[in-house]
Amino acid sequence: MKAVIHHGPSGLGGLRISDVKIKQPGLGEVRVRLKAAGLNHRDLFLMEGRQATDRPLILGSDGAGIIEEVGKGVSDHMVGNEVIIHPTIGWERTEEVPVVPEILGGPMDGTFAETVVIPAGNAFRKPLYLSWEEAGVLPLSALTAYRALFTRAQIKAGEHVLIPGIGGGVATYAMLMAQAAGAVVSVTSRSEAKLVEARRYSLHRAFSSDGDWNEELEGEKVDVILDSIGPATFSQYLKVIKPNGRIISFGASSGDTVDVPLRALFFPQLSWIGTSMGSREEFAEMLQFMEKHRIHPLIDRMYAIDETRSAFQRMMAGEQFGNIGLLFG
Incomplete structure (x- = not known):
């Protein structure tokens, strides 16, 4: 599958589009075929901090798509579900803040790829009123805003x-x-x-x-x-x-x-x-709040995966108003 990889020089110099092997979901996991994903400033900070000796990393914390395969312990009924991905792994309860939460796109491989494997509990139903573009750019930024304002x-x-x-x-x-x-x-x-x-x-x-x-x-x-x-x-x-x-x-x-x-x-x-990011509980609350008030993400511009470098250059220049995202075929 095609993926956005960071490997080698720090910063945008290490960014490349590569073909990588599709991963199989393990116990309690699902594989999602991505329809759209969103860029975050976190991606830029990660690239700046990485060293040439670090392993190749698939970037990206935000994404939405369709579950195409499930691992052991996950109901087959989830296959075909349209989902939005909660990017924080293992932070379940709001008051139990982890020292360093695991996040898709660093240290775990992320969503800038045609498919991503995640824990089944991190796949939430995509609100029907949202387009794929809107759902794809929503998770991390909306969760951060929700926790900051309400929690x-x-x-x-x-x-x-x-x-x-x-x-x-x-x-x-x-x-x-x-x-x-x-x-x-x-x-x-x-x-x-x-x-x-x-x-x-x-x-x-x-x-x-x-x-x-x-x-x-x-x-x-x-x-x-x-x-x-x-x-x-x-x-x-x-x-x-x-x-x-x-x-x-x-x-x-x-x-x-x-x-x-x-x-x-x-x-x-x-x-x-x-404050930073948020828990699984808050992610569910955030989606309910968004749906109740019919809030649509503001999208600045969407790019094809081959245009990822241009997307990050726009973010670095601070030109956007709203979210920058990637669309998958």
Whole structure:
């Protein structure tokens, strides 16, 4: 089968399309023939961190397709089911956070291939209202957004949620989910084109990340900030968040180290909370939430598997608004 492999040089230099052997499902596993898959920034981080001595890895955490074969202990009735793949392996219960969860696409082979073998419990029914493209790009980003908003931030209707750096998959899911939950949503971006696109979604405010946030919000404070950026914008958060507010960090696109004056945290009683991905329980809840509110993933562009390098180049350039994905024949 055809697959997107990373092997050799770090970064995009090690990316290649190869023919690999189709794997057989083992005990408790199923093999899914992929219809579509989604790119994540996680794929780029993995490629940058890999060494020439590392084994070849099939990338990709997101995907949706049709079960074509099952292993021992799995009902034959699952064959033919249209499914969406939960990418986190072995994280069952929300409160039992693993030290390092196993994820499809690293360390396990992932979804950028014509087929993938996964535990049967990680195959969820594809919501009928979603197209294959929408289902394929949904899993990891939507799960991350759901956990950040509802498990960690515990947002409530009427609260003001600020999402800096709108445009990527997690941020656009969070925007749609928070609005569906009745929150007031504002966003920032350095790109005027992305702000223009974001304003199509009935936002409270959409303004430049480079400006004075207090001025842009006209002195209005926010309850929750979803942080995927880190040091480049963190000082702004402390100026616009309400006392007892929550900063939820799930990314670090501008670096890992943030210099925070502790008094700015403890005097206003702020909560700074980390989050990443999510459990099987949360994945089921996320799908139910999406289906209840008929939320459609925002798709920026879909590529053929042979165009995977171009897809990643678009992601690296930060040009997308929504999800970038791959389509399989």
